Amino acid sequence: xxxxxxxxxxxxxxxxxxxxxxxxxxxxxxxxxxxxxxxxxxxxxxxxxxxxxxxxxxxxxxxxxxxxxxxxxxxxxxxxxxxxxxxxxxxxxxxxxxxxxxxxxxxxxxxxxxxxxxxxxxxxxxxxxxxxxxxxx
Numbered sequence: 001x002x003x004x005x006x007x008x009x010x011x012x013x014x015x016x017x018x019x020x021x022x023x024x025x026x027x028x029x030x031x032x033x034x035x036x037x038x039x040x041x042x043x044x045x046x047x048x049x050x051x052x053x054x055x056x057x058x059x060x061x062x063x064x065x066x067x068x069x070x071x072x073x074x075x076x077x078x079x080x081x082x083x084x085x086x087x088x089x090x091x092x093x094x095x096x097x098x099x100x101x102x103x104x105x106x107x108x109x110x111x112x113x114x115x116x117x118x119x120x121x122x123x124x125x126x127x128x129x130x131x132x133x134x135x136x137x
Contacts, residue, residue, distance in 0.1 A: 087128035
């Protein structure tokens with residue numbers, strides 16, 4: 001990859017493209033991963049909450065959100081996102097193949113995502129890149 005494209009996302013369908021930590025202790029998780037991996041962090045105002053990016057040098061490597069009471073009994077976990085060309089078609093196909101859709105396709109500006117539970121019980125997120133790029137990537 002050329003120097004000018006080194007921060008451009010690889011939008012190839014089927015690749016893992018992002019990892020996100022859902023936690024009940026945002027500051028404790030930040031301290032743990034910063035000490036473990038040497039990550040720094042940067043927050044992005046998302047309106048109703050601040051999204052935290054973990055960075056390795058200048059590159060964003062993961063994100064983090066705090067579990068809110070509205071999320072119910074959601075346990076702390078890491079969620080991986082896989083790139084798809086068409087979020088609606090991929091979500092429908094997953095459902096046809098036996099997946100449970102736990103978060104319908106949702107547009108967040110920089111892209112669209114859905115969350116599914118596969119027939120064996122494992123969760124994964126599907127991600128369709130939008131036209132713009134995330135300013136922290």
